[in-house]
Amino acid sequence: MGLFSSKPEMKKGDMVYAWTNDQDIAKKAECGGAVTTLLKYALENKMVDAVLVIKRGQDIYDAVPTLVTDPKDLKDTAGSLHCGTVLLANVVKKRFNGAKTMKIGMTVKGCDLMALQELAKRKEVNLDNLLLIGVNCGGTVSPIMARYMITEKYGVNPDSVHKEEIDKGQFIIEYEGGHKGISIDELEEEGFGRRTNCRRCLYKVPRQADLACGNWGVIGEKAGKATFVEVCSDKGADLLSKAVKGGALATEAPIPKGIEIRGKVEGAMLKLGEKWRKKDFARLGKDPWTMINKETSRCIKCYSCIENCPVCFPVAESLKKSYMIEPGQVPPNPMFHLRRFAHISDSCVNCGQCEELCAMDIPLALFSHAIRAESDVSFEPKLGKPAYSN
Numbered sequence: 409m410g411l412f413s414s415k416p417e418m419k420k421g422d423m424v425y426a427w428t429n430d431q432d433i434a435k436k437a438e439c440g441g442a443v444t445t446l447l448k449y450a451l452e453n454k455m456v457d458a459v460l461v462i463k464r465g466q467d468i469y470d471a472v473p474t475l476v477t478d479p480k481d482l483k484d485t486a487g488s489l490h491c492g493t494v495l496l497a498n499v500v501k502k503r504f505n506g507a508k509t510m511k512i513g514m515t516v517k518g519c520d521l522m523a524l525q526e527l528a529k530r531k532e533v534n535l536d537n538l539l540l541i542g543v544n545c546g547g548t549v550s551p552i553m554a555r556y557m558i559t560e561k562y563g564v565n566p567d568s569v570h571k572e573e574i575d576k577g578q579f580i581i582e583y584e585g586g587h588k589g590i591s592i593d594e595l596e597e598e599g600f601g602r603r604t605n606c607r608r609c610l611y612k613v614p615r616q617a618d619l620a621c622g623n624w625g626v627i628g629e630k631a632g633k634a635t636f637v638e639v640c641s642d643k644g645a646d647l648l649s650k651a652v653k654g655g656a657l658a659t660e661a662p663i664p665k666g667i668e669i670r671g672k673v674e675g676a677m678l679k680l681g682e683k684w685r686k687k688d689f690a691r692l693g694k695d696p697w698t699m700i701n702k703e704t705s706r707c708i709k710c711y712s713c714i715e716n717c718p719v720c721f722p723v724a725e726s727l728k729k730s731y732m733i734e735p736g737q738v739p740p741n742p743m744f745h746l747r748r749f750a751h752i753s754d755s756c757v758n759c760g761q762c763e764e765l766c767a768m769d770i771p772l773a774l775f776s777h778a779i780r781a782e783s784d785v786s787f788e789p790k791l792g793k794p795a796y797s798n
């Protein structure tokens with residue numbers, strides 16, 4: 409396969425199989441290593457000042473957001489961590505001044521992307537300074553659930569697992585002495601599996617990034633060895649074209665059957681997301697207020713849900729001073745939660761951070777997502793479907 413096996417000039421809408429020419433990256437990459445190679449190319453050629461990625465920490469359950477400024481260090485960041493539940497958008501806002509003072513190249517899942525867009529609307533992030541390499545995302549598993557599930561369902565010591573992957577609908581682990589895969593459907597029917605907000609997500613291919621990269625649709629001899637890249641912006645086309653011309657990446661046209669399969673898998677995942685919405689939202693019953701009231705009565709008013717929400721954080725100060733909410737009262741008056749839900753009713757991105765980081769395990773994402781999903785339905789007849797759907 410030649411270095412320029414597909415045309416070097418790309419444009420928005422193009423799709424290619426891409427793979428790295430860097431052997432160190434190839435060894436660690438999830439599939440073709442295109443993501444790491446593109447980020448490395450952008451950093452080496454000063455298209456960005458730094459790269460923000462997720463790196464494996466102590467073990468496979470430890471996903472560490474990492475800012476890289478030396479291109480040589482990028483090879484250690486290749487590979488997908490499905491037990492990483494960090495919202496990278498918040499890291500950009502809180503740790504890197506919303507990319508207002510430096511250009512950052514970064515990987516984004518659908519939730520990261522939607523959160524960045526909401527943060528940009530609130531002037532917390534400068535999207536012009538971001539180069540967004542999207543990764544398709546079928547969902548993440550919380551590290552705590554992953555350890556529990558591997559112990560209980562797989563019958564394996566979670567500390568002996570050195571690799572995990574999601575392939576053909578299975579969550580697969582490799583551990584000392586073997587490997588085992590169980591279908592995600594089976595896991596989830598039994599209460600294991602992906603985070604509940606990920607199950608309900610309808611944004612699997614992040615087409616509002618500059619490039620959308622994944623493994624769906626790579627078939628034939630390149631299966632497992634190439635990344636499927638869809639070009640989503642002029643910025644993405646420019647980066648991909650330059651990386652190919654510069655010899656960092658090789659590409660070829662995707663097999664038409666592969667494109668068809670990718671579309672079908674995406675469609676099946678969207679249907680699954682709809683199924684989980686129906687199932688989860690039905691839990692709210694005919695009198696959602698009773699459930700919301702009961703669950704939020706555990707609230708200790710730590711403000712974690714607000715401070716970690718990429719949408720409602722600006723209301724923190726007004727809630728602290730609100731005449732509707734008595735200071736120091738725990739659990740707070742239900743108005744505390746009502747104000748929050750009202751504030752995010754048309755912009756919750758279903759990232760799940762409120763629920764994930766709630767000290768009292770209140771199913772906050774379920775409530776806010778149900779409200780957002782309902783408001784989408786009411787706006788749809790006038791505005792059409794949102795450009796993305798969370």
Ligand SMILES: Cc1cc2nc3c(=O)[nH]c(=O)nc-3n(C[C@H](O)[C@H](O)[C@H](O)COP(=O)(O)OP(=O)(O)OC[C@H]3O[C@@H](n4cnc5c(N)ncnc54)[C@H](O)[C@@H]3O)c2cc1C
Pocket residue numbers: 436437438439440441442443444445461462463471485486487488489490491492493496515516517543544545546547548574621622623624635636
């Ligand atoms: C949680 C998750 C779920 C995915 N589900 C699907 C799927 O259902 N279908 C599909 O086609 N593709 C999916 N992907 C994308 C796929 O696994 C590869 O990331 C993609 O094909 C790029 O491969 P690569 O070899 O070019 O990437 P590499 O060169 O190996 O680079 C991977 C990059 O992803 C970053 N990364 C790792 N974990 C995370 C994380 N949790 N959040 C954000 N960035 C991360 C790494 O830092 C690295 O920069 C998923 C990825 C993740 C992270």
